[in-house]
Amino acid sequence: MRPGLGWLLLILVPSALAMEAEPRLRSNDIPEYRFPEYYAEPAPQQTTVSPAMIERSRSWLAQYLNRLSGNIDSFFVDTFFSEEITDDDVDGSRAKISLYTRRVLGDPVDYKFGISVKVVLPNTNERLNLLLDSEDEEVRESDPVESIENVDYVTALQYIIDESDAWKTNLDAGVRWGVPPDPFIRFRARRYVYLSEWELRATQSIYYFTQAGWGEDTRLRVDFPFNIEKLFRVNMKAGYQKNDGYFTLSYDAGLYHELSRTRALAFVAGAQGDTQNDASFYSYSAGVRYRQLVYSDWVYAEIAPEFLWDREKDYETTPVLMFRLESVIAHD
Numbered sequence: 557m558r559p560g561l562g563w564l565l566l567i568l569v570p571s572a573l574a575m576e577a578e579p580r581l582r583s584n585d586i587p588e589y590r591f592p593e594y595y596a597e598p599a600p601q602q603t604t605v606s607p608a609m610i611e612r613s614r615s616w617l618a619q620y621l622n623r624l625s626g627n628i629d630s631f632f633v634d635t636f637f638s639e640e641i642t643d644d645d646v647d648g649s650r651a652k653i654s655l656y657t658r659r660v661l662g663d664p665v666d667y668k669f670g671i672s673v674k675v676v677l678p679n680t681n682e683r684l685n686l687l688l689d690s691e692d693e694e695v696r697e698s699d700p701v702e703s704i705e706n707v708d709y710v711t712a713l714q715y716i717i718d719e720s721d722a723w724k725t726n727l728d729a730g731v732r733w734g735v736p737p738d739p740f741i742r743f744r745a746r747r748y749v750y751l752s753e754w755e756l757r758a759t760q761s762i763y764y765f766t767q768a769g770w771g772e773d774t775r776l777r778v779d780f781p782f783n784i785e786k787l788f789r790v791n792m793k794a795g796y797q798k799n800d801g802y803f804t805l806s807y808d809a810g811l812y813h814e815l816s817r818t819r820a821l822a823f824v825a826g827a828q829g830d831t832q833n834d835a836s837f838y839s840y841s842a843g844v845r846y847r848q849l850v851y852s853d854w855v856y857a858e859i860a861p862e863f864l865w866d867r868e869k870d871y872e873t874t875p876v877l878m879f880r881l882e883s884v885i886a887h888d
Contacts, residue, residue, distance in 0.1 A: 649674060649675045650673075650886035651673045651674075651886075652883070652884050653883050654880055655668070655880070655882075656881070657880075658876065658877070670707075671707075672688070672689045673686075673687070675687075683715060686711075687730065688710070691708040691710060708732065708733060709732075710730060711731055712740075712742075714726055714727070715727045721748065722747065723745070723747060724745075726743075728740075729741050732765065738768075739765075740764060740765040740766070742762070742763035742764075743763070744759065744762075745760050755780075757776070757778075758775070758776050759773070759776075759777075760775075761773040761774075768799060769798050771795065771798060773794075773796075774794045774795075776792045776793075777789065777791050777792075786812065787812045788809070788810075789809065789812065790808075790809045791808050794806075802830055802832040804830045805835070807826060807827050807828075808826030809825055810823060810824035818849035821846050823843075824845060826840070839867065840871075843860055845858060846858065846860070854884050854886075856880075856884065857881055857882075859879050861876070861878075862876050863876070
């Protein structure tokens with residue numbers, strides 16, 4: 557919170573109350589004549605700043621900062637950096653369709669198509685959702701048409717067990733469509749913690765796929781709003797699959813700046829690794845992402861230059877340029 561904002565609220569709120577308390581003179585009103593000896597200037601009205609008024613001002617500012625976090629999520633973070641749709645906290649039905657191209661210096665241009673759909677089933681008190689999601693894998697195609705054709709999809713029925721300000725738990729059952737189909741079941745529990753301006757979100761997922769077996773994902777997200785335009789976020793993830801026998805690790809941090817209602821900018825950096833041969837990291841990245849609304853309120857374009865340092869290339873600095881066109885259709 558900016559130091560001067562709290563004092564400004566404390567000055568403006570009493571002043572507004574005092575102005576509202578004064579009677580207003582209409583143009584057709586005739587003031588009553590008073591003799592000078594009986595006339596006296598009214599004493600200035602004073603409004604005491606009570607602890608309740610200070611608390612209301614503080615509560616308003618805290619809620620505003622919380623809405624800032626949510627607004628940046630809706631516009632920038634969750635519409636582009638969102639996780640699988642089964643992990644989303646977006647209310648109502650929605651669909652997200654994206655096509656992006658990525659060029660790594662020294663490699664040919666590749667393409668990737670993605671789709672995520674969540675439909676809230678009617679007459680279920682928002683307890684049942686139908687999910688459709690394309691597999692989020694690193695496989696990309698050299699042709700944009702093939703990137704659409706060669707996509708594996710996951711469909712699932714999601715049941716919301718509990719949803720409150722502190723907890724959200726759900727159970728998913730579905731199929732990963734391939735040859736052969738791969739049925740799965742997944743349980744997820746999410747906990748929200750608010751510490752002053754800090755907001756923490758911890759997620760634990762346990763799943764079973766008939767082909768890959770048992771596994772689990774542990775995620776922690778920490779948000780801190782610097783002011784009404786900037787949000788700092790840290791993401792940490794560790795995943796374990798029983799058949800692999802080791803953890804995969806992922807860490808990233810970003811500063812997200814809402815430039816206007818239709819434009820946003822992010823400075824991001826991250827690292828990936830595993831515990832296969834002791835805990836180590838094999839890939840690092842740092843870059844800038846610029847995102848803008850280009851049509852109505854549901855079509856976005858983004859350009860993202862970054863640098864990679866990968867073990868496969870002996871950690872040499874590798875420039876990468878990515879461009880994405882994405883549509884987000886939502887209905888609360």
